[in-house]
Amino acid sequence: MPRVLINCAKCDRKLYTGLALENWFIFEWVDIQGATTVCRACGTENTWNKSDPFVEVDGGSG
Numbered sequence: 001m002p003r004v005l006i007n008c009a010k011c012d013r014k015l016y017t018g019l020a021l022e023n024w025f026i027f028e029w030v031d032i033q034g035a036t037t038v039c040r041a042c043g044t045e046n047t048w049n050k051s052d053p054f055v056e057v058d059g060g061s062g
């Protein structure tokens with residue numbers, strides 16, 4: 001299943017937002033509220049909104 005990712009503002013790693021593409025309704029909420037995802041690598045709390053995430057296509061590896 002495609003996963004929804006953002007880039008960490010500090011270390012530029014890909015962060016999994018915890019959302020899959022099927023959770024699309026969440027994005028309507030994000031547009032209003034904003035959302036946060038903590039980077040496991042550097043500990044930065046990244047605030048993101050509807051325009052930030054990108055979808056990682058599952059290529060069958062990893």
Ligand SMILES: [Zn+2]
Binds near residue numbers: 012
């Ligand atoms: Zn980071």
